[in-house]
Amino acid sequence: MPILSGGEFVVLTQEKHPPGSYEKARLRFAHAETVVPFTCLLGLFLEGSEFQKIQREEPLELPPKPPQSRNWRGSTVAPFAGNNMLILHSCPENSKSKYFVQVLHNEQPVPMTGCNGSDFCPFEEFKEKIVAPHLKHDYDSVCTAKLEEPEQKPVSNKLSQLFRCLLSLQNDDTQSTGDEL
Secondary structure (H helix, E strand, O other): OOEEOOEEEEEOOHHHOOOOOEEEEEEEEEOHHHHHHHHHHHOOOOOHHHHHHHHOOOOOOOOOOOOOOOOOOHHHHOOOOOEEEEEEEEOOOOOOOOEEEEEEEOOEEOOEHHHOOEOEEEHHHHHHHHHHHHHOOOHHHHHHHHOOOOOOOOHHHHHHHHHHHHHHOOOOOOOOOOOOO
16 A cells, blocks of 8 residues: 555445445554644644634744633644544435545544534535645745755655645546555
8 A cells, every 4th residue: 555654545445335335545644743734734623713824824823821722732633643534435426425525633533624613524625625725836846946955855745745636536436446546
């Protein structure tokens, strides 16, 4: 199975799930270096206004000091062995959307601010509201120009590749489910 920066990509088959509904793909991410930025890019644990700032690439304000309540807490976002998982679900044909994305953080479903607080987001909406705003730059040229050693690859380049992969998924189930996306 192909390995992405700090994670793995698994393509699942229909045979293990009830007819008409199954997991199409599972993308797992781990390690402290990738969990925090990836969680932030997905908008997890952010308030609506913070999510909008991330989408516009504006800096966030410093969080309030405890004991004030806030969603973004280091112990929640990046605990020891923290991880993220994206699951692409194929849904029954009578559904409004054929595919849905679910985000799990430390194996628990997490509401996505960009999808109106739902932990299941229609794939097209996920691409439009969460992924597309991060693709306005060519990360290969931006990051490579800043590197002193060309053989180094920044994490953001791998995240960009993941987002491009998600955007390129086709809604055509006629392709073999064992193929890499």
